[in-house]
Amino acid sequence: MQFSVERVPAPEPPSGGLLVRVQACGLCGSDLRTLRSGHRRVTFPWTVGHEVAAEVECVGVGYRGPWKPGDRLAVGPLAYCGACPNCLDGTYELCEAQRELGQAWPGGFAEFLALPEAVVRLGNVQRAPEAIDPALVTLAEPLSSCINGQEKAEIGMGDAVAVLGAGPIGCMHAALARARGAFRVILEDVDPKRLALAEPFGADARVDGSAEDPVAAIRHLTGGRGASVVIAATPSPQAAVQAVEMARRGGRVVLFGGLPQSESRPGIDVNRIHYEGLHLIGVTTFAPRHNRKALELIASGRLPVEKLITHRFPLSRFEEGARLALGGQALKVVFLP
Numbered sequence: 001m002q003f004s005v006e007r008v009p010a011p012e013p014p015s016g017g018l019l020v021r022v023q024a025c026g027l028c029g030s031d032l033r034t035l036r037s038g039h040r041r042v043t044f045p046w047t048v049g050h051e052v053a054a055e056v057e058c059v060g061v062g063y064r065g066p067w068k069p070g071d072r073l074a075v076g077p078l079a080y081c082g083a084c085p086n087c088l089d090g091t092y093e094l095c096e097a098q099r100e101l102g103q104a105w106p107g108g109f110a111e112f113l114a115l116p117e118a119v120v121r122l123g124n125v126q127r128a129p130e131a132i133d134p135a136l137v138t139l140a141e142p143l144s145s146c147i148n149g150q151e152k153a154e155i156g157m158g159d160a161v162a163v164l165g166a167g168p169i170g171c172m173h174a175a176l177a178r179a180r181g182a183f184r185v186i187l188e189d190v191d192p193k194r195l196a197l198a199e200p201f202g203a204d205a206r207v208d209g210s211a212e213d214p215v216a217a218i219r220h221l222t223g224g225r226g227a228s229v230v231i232a233a234t235p236s237p238q239a240a241v242q243a244v245e246m247a248r249r250g251g252r253v254v255l256f257g258g259l260p261q262s263e264s265r266p267g268i269d270v271n272r273i274h275y276e277g278l279h280l281i282g283v284t285t286f287a288p289r290h291n292r293k294a295l296e297l298i299a300s301g302r303l304p305v306e307k308l309i310t311h312r313f314p315l316s317r318f319e320e321g322a323r324l325a326l327g328g329q330a331l332k333v334v335f336l337p
Helices: 029-037 085-089 117-122 140-153 168-179 192-197 214-221 237-245 270-275 288-300 315-326
Strands: 018-026 051-059 072-076 112-115 124-127 160-164 184-189 205-208 227-232 247-255 279-282 309-314 332-336
Touching: 018 072, 029 315, 051 112, 051 140, 072 140, 072 288, 124 140, 124 288, 140 168, 140 227, 140 247, 140 279, 140 288, 160 168, 160 237, 168 184, 168 227, 184 192, 184 214, 192 205, 205 214, 214 237, 227 237, 237 247, 237 270, 309 315, 315 332
Parallel strands: 160 184, 160 227, 184 205, 227 247, 247 279, 309 332
Antiparallel strands: 018 051, 018 112, 018 332, 051 072, 072 124
16 A cells, blocks of 8 residues: 655535644554555545544534634544434444544544534544643543443453553553553563563563463463453454453453454354353444543543653654554654644
8 A cells, every 4th residue: 555645735614513733643553454455434545544632723614512713622533423222322332323534534644634513513522631742632542442441341450451462552451451450461462572662551461472372371370260351452363362262261351453354253262252151342442431531541640651652753754654653663653743
């Protein structure tokens, strides 16, 4: 996939929505997959990016809402339909017709971003804390999904949590599990460089899956029982299989990394799930309540989120930053227009 930075006209303020000036936009793993191999919902040329901190430039005709020019915002990318059974039940993360900035509308790797009425009215637009660096505000979007996953897994005191994948999401899960009271947190990855970058995020042990059997290693580190919660935070079929293998009886397995369609049936041992009473939990996206909690956590300083951002680039150096991330040489890259 070829990608570059181009000069395009600034968008018009959308009717009922906002025109915002982007202050920072984080490069997500899903952005990297889109840059590497395309996306079924994206037709190039296109502007991607959905982890956005911004300032309101102006409001569109007919806008009805609290935001005014100069307000700093944390822009979650999701817009919910508000009418499906899940939205009506309040489980917005399961909306049957949700849309996303960077897919349904042009994304945040730009100087200006048009926020349509659906994003403003039924989305996750929150006020950004004044004292918080805009680069840190961009982390609220991925952290929201992690909070959703850990709530569904009911992580708390007494849990031994194994996180497979030491990318930004895995590091967030490790730090969040520690903040929620997990007694033991183990982080595994097949890339030793990633494990080294993950050192600040509170894991009691880090397992190099390229040098030893991660299932055996994590069972050993949990006294032979296995982890009470395993989070597969990487788009790897092997990790999904291993997550089931390393969970203790009655444990919870969170499948957090989506797989390519051709690899989405990886051969998980259903008998182990059945006979050992495992709970298999699928998690994707988040609801507004998770987004609010993420911003509060970032503002509180209880998570070392600032250490996630290993590189900052001006938007003019997008190609350089993206290729660094694609090559696995960065933990989190943020672009500052």
